[in-house]
Amino acid sequence: xxxxxxxxxxxxxxxxxxxxxxxxxxxxxxxxxxxxxxxxxxxxxxxxxxxxxxxxxxxxxxxxxxxxxxxxxxxxxxxxxxxxxxxxxxxxxxxxxxxxxxxxxxxxxxxxxxxxxxxxxxxxxxxxxxxxxxxxxxxxxxxxxxxxxxxxxxxxxxxxxxxxxxxxxxxxxxxxxxxxxxxxxxxxxxxxxxxxxxxxxxxxxxxxxxxxxxxxxxxxxxxxxxxxxxxxxxxxxxxxxxxxxxxxxxxxxxxxxxxxxxxxx
Amino acid sequence: xxxxxxxxxxxxxxxxxxxxxxxxxxxxxxxxxxxxxxxxxxxxxxxxxxxxxxxxxxxxxxxxxxxxxxxxxxxxxxxxxxxxxxxxxxxxxxxxxxxxxxxxxxxxxxxxxxxxxxxxxxxxxxxxxxxxxxxxxxxxxxxxxxxxxxxxxxxxxxxxxxxxxx
Amino acid sequence: xxxxxxxxxxxxxxxxxxxxxxxxxxxxxxxxxxxxxxxxxxxxxxxxxxxxxxxxxxxxxxxxxxxxxxxxxxxxxxxxxxxxxxxxxxxxxxxxxxxxxxxxxxxxxxxxxxxxxxxxxxxxxxxxxxxxxxxxxxxxxxxxxxxxxxxxxxxxxxxxxxxxxxxxxxxxxxxxxxxxxxxxxxxxxxxxxxxxxxxxxxxxxxxxxxxxxxxxxxxxxxxxxxxxxxxxxxxxxxxxxxxxxxxxxxxxxxxxxxxxxxxxxxxxxxxxxxxxxxxx
Numbered sequence: 001x002x003x004x005x006x007x008x009x010x011x012x013x014x015x016x017x018x019x020x021x022x023x024x025x026x027x028x029x030x031x032x033x034x035x036x037x038x039x040x041x042x043x044x045x046x047x048x049x050x051x052x053x054x055x056x057x058x059x060x061x062x063x064x065x066x067x068x069x070x071x072x073x074x075x076x077x078x079x080x081x082x083x084x085x086x087x088x089x090x091x092x093x094x095x096x097x098x099x100x101x102x103x104x105x106x107x108x109x110x111x112x113x114x115x116x117x118x119x120x121x122x123x124x125x126x127x128x129x130x131x132x133x134x135x136x137x138x139x140x141x142x143x144x145x146x147x148x149x150x151x152x153x154x155x156x157x158x159x160x161x162x163x164x165x166x167x168x169x170x171x172x173x174x175x176x177x178x179x180x181x182x183x184x185x186x187x188x189x190x191x192x193x194x195x196x197x198x199x200x201x202x203x204x205x206x207x208x209x210x211x212x213x214x215x216x217x218x219x220x221x222x223x224x225x226x227x228x229x230x231x232x233x234x235x236x237x238x239x240x241x242x243x244x245x246x247x248x249x250x251x252x253x254x255x256x257x258x259x260x261x262x263x264x265x
Numbered sequence: 266x267x268x269x270x271x272x273x274x275x276x277x278x279x280x281x282x283x284x285x286x287x288x289x290x291x292x293x294x295x296x297x298x299x300x301x302x303x304x305x306x307x308x309x310x311x312x313x314x315x316x317x318x319x320x321x322x323x324x325x326x327x328x329x330x331x332x333x334x335x336x337x338x339x340x341x342x343x344x345x346x347x348x349x350x351x352x353x354x355x356x357x358x359x360x361x362x363x364x365x366x367x368x369x370x371x372x373x374x375x376x377x378x379x380x381x382x383x384x385x386x387x388x389x390x391x392x393x394x395x396x397x398x399x400x401x402x403x404x405x406x407x408x409x410x411x412x413x414x415x416x417x418x419x420x421x422x423x424x425x426x427x428x429x430x431x
Numbered sequence: 432x433x434x435x436x437x438x439x440x441x442x443x444x445x446x447x448x449x450x451x452x453x454x455x456x457x458x459x460x461x462x463x464x465x466x467x468x469x470x471x472x473x474x475x476x477x478x479x480x481x482x483x484x485x486x487x488x489x490x491x492x493x494x495x496x497x498x499x500x501x502x503x504x505x506x507x508x509x510x511x512x513x514x515x516x517x518x519x520x521x522x523x524x525x526x527x528x529x530x531x532x533x534x535x536x537x538x539x540x541x542x543x544x545x546x547x548x549x550x551x552x553x554x555x556x557x558x559x560x561x562x563x564x565x566x567x568x569x570x571x572x573x574x575x576x577x578x579x580x581x582x583x584x585x586x587x588x589x590x591x592x593x594x595x596x597x598x599x600x601x602x603x604x605x606x607x608x609x610x611x612x613x614x615x616x617x618x619x620x621x622x623x624x625x626x627x628x629x630x631x632x633x634x635x636x637x638x639x640x641x642x643x644x645x646x647x648x649x650x651x652x653x654x655x656x657x658x659x660x661x662x663x664x665x666x667x668x669x670x671x672x673x674x675x676x677x678x679x680x681x682x683x684x685x686x687x688x689x690x691x692x693x694x695x696x697x698x699x700x701x702x703x704x705x706x707x708x709x710x711x
Contacts, residue, residue, distance in 0.1 A: 044268065051271045055278045084370075098289060129540040136500045138529035139557050159282025166285040188292070196321075197290045205286070 025221050028142075032150050032220070035143035039151050045144070049152025053114040057160060060109055065097075065164035068105065069171025072096055076172075077180055089182050090191035093172030094165075098195060098204045099260065102165035104252050107211035110157050111244035115219035118149050119240040122223025123233035131224075146220045153216030154209070161208035203259045210251055215244045305354045306390035307335065310364040315346035316375050316400025318366055323376040324350050331356045334377060350377065350394075359384040360392075366400035375400060452478045452610060452642045453499065458508035459666075460494055468494050470666040472508070476659075481636045481643045483653040485688065486663035487697055492646040493537075495663075496612045499644070500534055501525050512610070530558055533608035537615045539599035541587040547574070547598050548583040554605045573601040577631055593624025600628065604635055610642050611635075617649040625649070629656050650689055654678065662688065664697065 039046050076092045122145060125131050131141040169191075176182045195201065219240050226236035315337055324332035332352035340347050352358070361382030368375050379394075388394065453476035461467035468491040476482045484492050497503045498510050501517050510517045512528065520528060541550050551570045555561060561569070574580045577597040587595055596616060603611055613632060617625050633656040636643045647653055653660070660677050662670040662685060670677075670685045677685060687695030703709070 047275045048271055050275045050278065054282075055274045058278065125543075128538070128543070129536045130542055132502065133534070133536050133540040133542075135502065136529060136532070136534045137554050137557065138526050139553075156278075159279065159285070162282055162285040162289060166288055169289075192292065193323075201289050 021225075024225070025217070028221055028224065029217055031142050032147050032217075035140060036147045036151065038143045039147045045148040046151055046155075049148045050156055052117070053110075053149070053152045054156030054160060057110060057114050057156070058163070060113055061106055061160045061164050062167050064105065064109055065102075065167035066171040068101060068164075069093060069097065069168030069173075070175045072101075072168065073172040073175035073180070077176065077182075086182050087186035087190055088194075089172065089176045090169075090187035090189070091194035093176070094169055094191045094195050095200060097165040097168040097172075098200050100204075100252070100256070102168065103161045103204050103207040103211055104248060106161040106164040107157060107208065107215055107248045108245055110153075110160060110212075111215045111219070111248070112241050114153060114156070115215050115240050115244055116237040118153065118216070118219040119223040119226070119237045120233060122146065122149070122220060123226035123228075123236050126224065126226060127228040127230070127233060142224075146224060150216045150220050153219065154212045157212035157215065158205055158208040161211075162205070165204070203255075206259075207252065207255050210255060211248050214247045214251060218244050218247060305332065305352050308350045308352060308358075308388055308390075308392055308394055310348050310350060310377070310394040310397050311340065311343070311345045312348065312364075312366065312397050312399045313345060314366075314399040314402065315348060316366050316368075316402065318348060318375045318377065318400065322374060324352065324379065325376055326356070326358070326379040326381070331379065348377065357387040360386045360388055361396065362388065362394055363396040363398065364394045365398040368401070450478050451475055452513060453644070454509075454511040455495070455498070456509040456511065458498065458505045458510055460491075460498065460503065460505050468666055469505075469663075472663070472666070472668055474661055474668065474671075476642060476644055478642050479636075479640060480658040481633060481645060481656060483645045483647060483657040483660045484663060485646075485648055485650070485653065485660060487648065490663045491666050492663055493614055496534065496614055496644065496646055499610075499612060500529060500532060530606065531609040532612065533603035533606065533610070534612040535596075535599050535603045535614060535616055537618055539587070539595045541595060541599055541602070543587050545586075546583070547579070547585050547587070547590070550587070550598060551602045551605050554602065558606060570605075573605055574598075576604075576635065577601045578627075591624075593620050593627065596620060596624065596628055597631065600631055600635070604639060604641075607639055608641060610644070613643065613645045613647070615647055616645065617647055617652055625652055629653075632656060650691075654689075669696075 072093045073089060076089055077086065080086045080088060080092065122131075125141075125145060131145065134141045134144060173184075173187060177184045177187050222236040222240045222243070223233075226232045318334060318337060320334055320336050322334040323330050324334060332350055335349040335351045337346060337348050339345075348364075350364075358379055359381045361384040363380045363382070365378045365380070366375055367378045453474070455472050455474040458469055458472045458474075459467060460469045472491075472495070474484075474495070484495055486492055494503070498505055499512065499517065501520065504518045515524070515528075517525075517528065541547075542553065545553070548570055551573055552566050555566050555569060559566075571580055571583065574583055577600055579594060579597055579601070582590065582594060582598070587598070590598065600616070603613075611632075616628055616632065620628060629652045632643065632645065635641065645653060645657060654674050654677065657674065659673050660671060661668055664684060670680065670682050672680065677689065680686065680689075684696040686692070687697060693699050
């Protein structure tokens with residue numbers, strides 16, 4: 001019985017701990033937004049972070065987008081050819097990417113690459129007392145270190161997601177038209193006809209913005225909250241990737257239900 | 266890292282990102298045609314059965330897209346399906362145009378086909394297309410076929426129970 | 432000021448005068464009720480003096496610095512700077528207070544993503560409206576004072592330990608603060624750098640008219656440069672006095688510390704069961 005009570009106490013403690021952490025994260029988010037003035041008043045800070053988060057993620061995003069588009073075309077062909085519907089390839093590739101794969105996969109890749117880097121950077125600065133030094137010099141580290149990274153992520157990810165989708169569509173073209181031999185006109189034409197800018201593309205962009213806020217917030221929070229030791233920072237980066245992945249997939253579900261109610265009819 | 270190099274790369278990044286968004290919106294989506302679509306005029310057509318026609322379905326004539334279906338509703342007095350069609354401004358159709366609900370391929374989406382007649386007077390905004398042909402329903406076709414088959418074979422076939430549904 | 436020769440855990444601090452910059456009155460602090468890091472500390476730092484706060488590891492020395500710069504609040508007692516309580520400061524007052532203080536963190540805490548120049552220019556850029564060319568000259572002057580004017584373009588990762596510490600020192604005095612706090616400035620340095628840093632701390636204190644508090648456990652170096660010493664053990668002030676008094680002291684704790692004896696008031700053995708029990 002004692003073991004069970006102890007287990008229950010620990011469970012209770014971790015639940016209250018988790019809720020307390022959630023509360024702290026919310027206050028943290030509000031603080032970031034409140035202190036964002038400096039970020040935009042001194043664009044140099046922001047530019048550096050967009051470079052770190054966006055530009056340095058370009059290679060992985062572009063390559064992944066290209067490959068996913070190509071795979072979509074290959075796999076899609078398999079099924080479409082059975083219904084004699086191969087001209088719909090363009091539509092298949094474009095819709096899959098723009099509505100789902102683009103925002104979601106780009107966000108997952110971003111979390112692993114740029115998100116964990118942000119966490120590690122901030123965690124390391126905390127461990128080497130750089131954040132404390134800033135505080136003592138009367139510079140708020142949230143305004144100077146955290147907010148620029150947050151906004152850098154929020155601005156970079158939607159752009160990366162758009163690039164991902166674009167490269168994917170091109171990859172689908174390469175495989176579908178050049179490799180397999182589907183008619184180019186059908187590929188692009190069917191796509192144009194079936195993809196609505198408001199319904200599909202705008203919703204995809206909204207998704208990637210929501211993911212961007214979530215991933216960036218998680219990344220900077222875990223870094224700021226990390227235990228200031230080597231193991232602490234390492235644990236924090238792992239948490240960033242895992243928590244971001246869960247958040248992305250959960251938010252994706254919620255957003256998809258809201259936006260794409262089982263199709264138009 | 267040199268500030269100028271960072272600025273340059275960030276500029277390139279943002280530029281291609283926005284270009285990708287534009288590409289998606291314009292080429293892949295239909296942002297450009299979206300505004301064109303807003304002009305034009307509306308026609309109504311009454312059908313006995315509208316089949317699986319959905320809003321945003323195409324309105325074609327001779328296979329060319331000339332408009333979109335705006336909305337589909339049920340007329341509460343005649344119990345007929347009323348489709349509201351949006352036709353692009355550059356196309357004019359005669360008063361005796363026939364509107365038919367077609368299926369694209371065998372299993373595809375449904376669209377409305379317009380076949381103009383010889384009447385010199387053209388349909389105007391908010392006019393009603395008088396001649397319509399409803400969608401073909403597979404079930405009715407099958408029961409029709411079954412019925413005809415049953416008619417052909419002589420009486421002893423107590424078969425009528427199979428598949429002949431009212 | 433002479434040393435309390437009865438020393439013991441109830442040593443009292445010298446009387447505060449209007450020449451006092453920093454005063455800790457009966458200050459206690461603990462992160463949890465169970466573990467009190469400081470209990471009833473009384474400490475005075477006169478204006479313009481260089482005071483050392485010494486003790487074993489984990490005795491609460493760094494906590495005193497944190498209390499002074501407002502990073503943490505005392506659970507009881509008062510922390511006064513120029514007569515003003517740090518805990519009671521408003522946001523603006525705290526900002527002004529921190530502007531007048533410079534702190535050297537253990538191991539430097541330099542901003543690793545910026546060059547040496549930018550590290551020192553940081554407080555200037557954040558807190559003044561000075562134009563870039565003036566900042567440029569000021570930064571180089573500070574670097575020159577610590578002998579590293581030629582290293583301005585290097586990054587912290589390219590510096591040796593001693594050099595990094597000197598750059599951090601330069602950053603500490605970047606805005607010519609009124610009070611300088613040093614957290615273990617001698618930690619991990621080679622003998623030459625050790626001496627250089629020590630000399631710089633003394634010279635800068637006098638040249639800039641600052642008041643400095645030096646937290647360390649390097650006896651030899653500190654006694655060469657400071658004016659007054661406080662010894663902390665288990666959260667209390669166990670002894671204090673000027674350099675001569677310390678050297679002549681008979682207090683067992685002071686003697687153990689100064690002579691580096693392995694056993695004494697600070698026990699050698701970590702609390703454990705009786706020998707017979709463990710080896711039964």
